[in-house]
Amino acid sequence: MKIGELAKQSGLSAHTLRFYEKQGLISPSTRSESNYRIYNQNDLSTAKFIKRSRDMGFSLEEVEVFLSIRADKPAHICADAKDIAQQKIVDVGQKIKEMQQVLVALHKLSDACCGGSESAEFCSIIEALDDRPLTDHTSHQDKQVGTKEDVA
Amino acid sequence: MKIGELAKQSGLSAHTLRFYEKQGLISPSTRSESNYRIYNQNDLSTAKFIKRSRDMGFSLEEVEVFLSIRADKPAHICADAKDIAQQKIVDVGQKIKEMQQVLVALHKLSDACCGGSESAEFCSIIEALDDRPLTDHTSHQDKQVGTKEDVA
């Protein structure tokens, strides 16, 4: 099959397949007389393998290692594959933790702000980002300044 | 103060400060005779504001909006700031969910593999990424092939 067909069947774009070829991940088993890339079922398996690996969060570099294991299984041991998976688990877990902390901070930041159409003069978000301690102004009642009517 | 001093006090590098200047986020209040950037306490506040915003996960583009709110608070309303924070919360929450799903998939992938020094011939990680259903081989006992001695 030609690249367009492989793209359709693998879920990768033709562009991406050529890009992967440049990166050394996959290459067509043959070329047609007119130099078109011709892929076979084996190539399709490989393309799907790459796609599945990417979907699992592995980088192209890691996929490369998986491919080399897959290409010659007896030459590798389970630890080769599992080490990568374990490391990815650690990395993803770490990132999740970081993002959860960010999320908590964001909630604190956001919850203190009324979010209404009042002037941002006392907006706790801006104040908190500025330097000052987080002051709750979910209501602006207590800090009327008179420069603006209460719009809300 | 010169850029090096601002860098020290703000926690941003001089390089980054110049980069932010190019992006229109912060600029020195004056220049010395020799064209050095000269910053004042106000600039320091701004630099710290940017750093805090970045640490909260906001993009430079979002920081720019916060800065414009901060620069003229009466011209803005709380919703302007809160909308950004809320959107960020949604985005971060979404990413966390995605990563958690990836994490679950990774665990499934990894847990089925023995991770030992056995040949990867039956490695469930490779098999699962390949196409085949996830086969547990935490023990290789049941699939002796005889091509290799049991190394473990």
Add this chain to the structure above:
DNA sequence: CTTGACCTTAGACTATACTCTAAGGTCTAG
């Protein structure tokens, strides 16, 4: 024989946020 779909290549561009380099000018302490 032409139209349109599909293919080829090298290389530029996207996004995000820096990070660093080269080549040179300025300033301060000893």
Add this chain to the structure above:
DNA sequence: CTAGACCTTAGAGTATAGTCTAAGGTCAAG
């Protein structure tokens, strides 16, 4: 005066993973 620290600029490089373009060749159908 000189070494070394610090500053200036424009522009290139880093990382990741594509995504797209230009300019052209190939192929099947009508």
